[in-house]
Amino acid sequence: MEFICPDGLYFNPEAKWQEYPCADPATVVCKIETTTTPSPPIDVPQPLPHYKCPDENNYYAIEDLCKSFIECKQFSAMKFSCPDNLLFDPEVKWPKYPCNDASEVRCGPQPTQRPTLLPPRPTPPPKPIIDPFPYTTASTPYVPHSTSNTAGTTPFLPTPKPVKPTPPLVPEVVPVIVPNYICAEENRYYTINRDCGSYIECKKYVAYGWKCPDGLHFNIDARYPDYPCASPSVAKCGKLPEKVDPAHGCPLSDGYFGLQDGDCSRYLMCKKGQSQIMHCPDGLVFNDKLSSCDWLENVPSCNPTVFQGFSCPVPELNEHGQLDDTITKYRYGTRCKEYIACQRGYPRLLSCDAGLSFDNESKACTDSRHVTNCE
Known part of the structure; x- marks a missing residue:
């Protein structure tokens, strides 16, 4: 069984059986070994092309192995091994270095019973005993709706949030180590001779060559560890494709x-x-x-096509010589659930809330029971 001496006392390795083994530190020769965590060495990863990453960027343990782990980055799996005297710490979050001192890692079988404290000797009275090992169990756009039941105008239409199509899934890509590339910083992205589709990632001063998926370009404004590939309109690298047939x-x-x-x-x-x-x-x-x-x-x-046959009135100029921001509303044919709002000469197709319809006389959404001639 494992015992712990009371605070202020050390274990005396010279104590005989049945003698009290805890004594004053001045009378005990106790060697306390100290270790320092070595700097993480450069480890050459092993690609795992058949491993399916559950998350885009994360660390994963390899069954009960404490020395090795899998790093998923951009859905690409690489196997790493921790240096000697270090173990993989499953509680470390990506992209922090996941190998720690063995004393700080909960890896492998865990103890199921707390250590038993050694009772103190009668004299002198011991200090209160504190248990130092408290184990613990570890797709459609936003379209503004009118809620006004009275006529009137508002100074500005809500700023829209354009619909962003869902980007394609990042395919499995295996990076290529660039041995002769000297990283200027420990963790950073770098361009490759103005090649819009490729880039270099420096991770712990090791250079890896990557290629963006088709249709995406390397974004020079990306900050590590954010995903550095983006659409050409965001990356602004090279010439955008023309309209297609x-x-x-x-x-x-x-x-x-x-x-x-x-x-x-x-x-x-x-x-x-x-x-x-x-x-x-x-x-x-x-x-x-x-x-x-x-x-x-x-x-x-x-x-x-939705606006063909309809034109917003030419906007007037205000006292400052700028286009007037006044909003004018119009019925959209015989469809009463929607209406057209014009501002600065451009139309927007908006919708009334549930139970309301657009009234052409009041120029507002009102109770549908009071609106006639609707589809």
């Missing part, structure tokens, strides 16, 4: 591309070379610069 297929293996139809309410979604025509919600158009659906005023060259 769906009959010609995908210009890149993955990405989102506007169509040459003038309507702009449709776009081409490419995933692993397979194309599919997608539709923006009514009233929105595809913005090539953002690779997402957006308000018409941000893509004035488009002429969506």
